[in-house]
Amino acid sequence: IMPFPRPTILGLGSPWRTAGRPPGMPPRPAPVPHPAPAPQPRPAAIPVVTMRFPMSAVDKLIKEALAEDVGDGDLTTESLFPGKVKARGKLIANEEGVLAGLPIFKRVFELVDKNISFEPRATDGMALAGGQLVARISGPAVSVLRAERTALNFLQHLSGIASQTAKFANAVKGTKTRILDTRRTTPGLRFLEKYAVEVGGGVSLHKGLSDRLVVTESHLALSEGVPSIVRQLRKAHQGKRIELTVTNMQELDQALTAKVNVLLLENFPPGQVRQAIALVQGRAKVEVTGKVGLDNARAYALAGVDYISVSQLTQSVKAFDFSFRVAR
Template sequence: MDGRGVTVNEFRARRLATLGLDPAEVGRIVELALAEDLGPRRQDVTSEATIPAGQRDVAEVVARADGVVAGLDVAAAVFEAVDAELVVELSADDGAHVSRGDVLAVVSGPTRALLTAERTALNLLCRMSGVATHTSAWTRELAGSKAQVLDTRKTTPGLRSLEKYAVRAGGGANKRMGLYDEAMIKDNHKLAAGGVAAAFRRIREASPGVTIQVEVTTLDEALEAVEAGADFLLCDNMAPPLLSRIVAAVGDRAQLEATGNLTLNTAAAYAATGVDYLSVGALTHSSPILDIALDLRS
């Protein structure tokens, strides 16, 4: 392993690209995950000691709980990276609602390789499916309103692209990928720059084409931001009555996002204010995994 990443095979690369994932980035993530598990000698001491080198088996990837699956092709890339002789046949699609006992994929080939890849593949698949399942719950709560649920940058280091993909698989939408693709003026920026208008002006001068979002905490701040030219406002820690007033005052001059301390129990009330989005960091920082296992066929 040279740190440049696993080369995903051509078939898997096409599938990943179709899903909106960069095959090269997936390869780098798989490489790091395998290196963490196998160590510098790339060795599974248990499987090598207990399983004859020529043994071959078939295994099923099985849901142990109800949920929404995401990351099947990523998991397949792990198996294929460990041994090109492993053949992965997917039995479900990302974004599908699955039930306990459903077979999501069948993997066949050298048994040592199967068991060596098992945990790394499942770690990624379970994590991504957990994010998709959690996102799906928010999507159901917002059904019937115009509001969409958004993710944030509160992601697991190194897994942002996979977790944001999982949000999409669960029916949610993505905000900016990082600090580089959109500008976001938050409270500390306003304090450092001397106000919303000053911060907005400086960003527009430095990066004329960048989208600028502004975090606001009062009606006056919202109106100031819109007058400065902002077309996307983050309404932070506001109760629904105040949000409703801002929606009425801003109209269609900017898109509005509710953010801060949102829960599934309050989602419908916030959506009813007329905001366009609910931003939920918990989609990625607090989603439990979806339990998925690998079982050898007897």
Template sequence: MDTQLIHQFIKNALAEDVGDGDHTSLSTIPAATQGKAKLIIKENGVLAGVELALEIFKVVDPALHVEILIQDGATVKVGDIVLTVSGSTHAILIAERLVLNCMQRMSGIATQTQLIVNKLKGSNTQILDTRKTTPGLRYLEKWAVRIGGGVNHRIGLYDMILIKDNHVDYAGGIANAIKAAQQYLKDQNKSLQIEIEVRNLEELAQVLEIGGVDRIMLDNFGFDQLREAVKMVDKKFITEASGGITAENVAEYAACGVDYISMGALTHSVKSLDMSLKAY
């Protein structure tokens, strides 16, 4: 966990929610009131965000006592109690929604990711996330993918060169784009992997002739075309399938022999896992 990044996220999230005070709690509950609450699972799935929840409680009030009963990555069912928290009632109520928002979102992503990972068992294909994340929540969402058994692709625009179709078209073709990327890395004294997206077998043939990349993304290929592409690459480069891949067809894509499958759906349209924090 990147503590500095997480604490900045928590600070921003609390500022957004609390503003100049939790006036409901301030007006209805005496300041010194102590209480207890438990986090209850209301939907079966894979748990994620426990470690983050601990940091949220700690930032809101270091005096809060949190007992973790179930760890990140565990399979949970309706009625399971993940953690208990005790201390200042005002602090618990301030932390409540942020803890739930994060854990519900992260657990939904981890649950979906593990579903896909299970469908790929028996193959040599791994599942990748994408940059199709919620602005400001990318670190958390990619963290949840890892908890669910997936693999993070690049974190942002800064840690890999990924030449996509628009880059190729703006650069004036595949050869221009690859050569320009190689020259840029040399000029900037940077060591970044280069991946290039291809839209058909003709573009793939060009990349194979030029070389100089680390990974090839095979975008929106049909199954027959994908099998042919993997055969053409012949393990000379890492292969990644992308586009139109769902939980229903992911195993069939993996059977074509690609090294990775990337799915934006892991993060951009996942359903949060239902849970609640209740006083007791």
């Protein structure tokens, strides 16, 4: 009996259908090709918003907040856990929304005690689901409990702003309209609140009164009219963009004649905004301000405005619901 000849060794992935098979035997059947799996969509990139402010400004706010809350000491915790009792904490999101302020949350614990360890499970700008673990913390119980409330206050406020902004940004998605914040902010927290607006997908074009020329109703009430205002501002600030508030079509016509750069349509209904856009014909940017909510934001966007400024983003915003659960 003749032995089978030694099979020929081929490269990886190459079928040896005939090599090394005994004479007279049919070739090994070719494998049935399987269709290539459909390509899976890549997850959307998380927008990264840079904190454009010094950490020293954040530290100052945190220290003031801690002094306000802790004062001369946490009497209860220091009495119950005077020794080296350790605590472990889990930060949990209790609703859907957008995370903002986690670096601030972390910084509160760092300033209270450098021995507290922090393990993030999410980053600013991430969409959160109810029940999602956001971070783990461990360290001395006295320090963890001392920092807990102040850290949560910052995080809940900023995540509430980012989540509200994201709702408005989604409402105008697919249009050219951008969501803007306003000057209606919490005293002392404006730079953090504007950061949270950007994390949520909004735009923060200005810091305050010193970096733009905005003519409000109050200016108009105290002046001699639009032409006079524009002349004075152009003389004092050559080349600087002028934004002017208008409350009716007559003021709009005056503003266009004066060639202002941005028209702030205050309390215009969507139908009247469409008329204004037709009259403007691209000669100025158009911003809507006033009675704009989630129920009508898209109607304004479809009317063709460039911007919608929303005071709800930072004024009377609902705090995001987080839980901080501790154990030994």
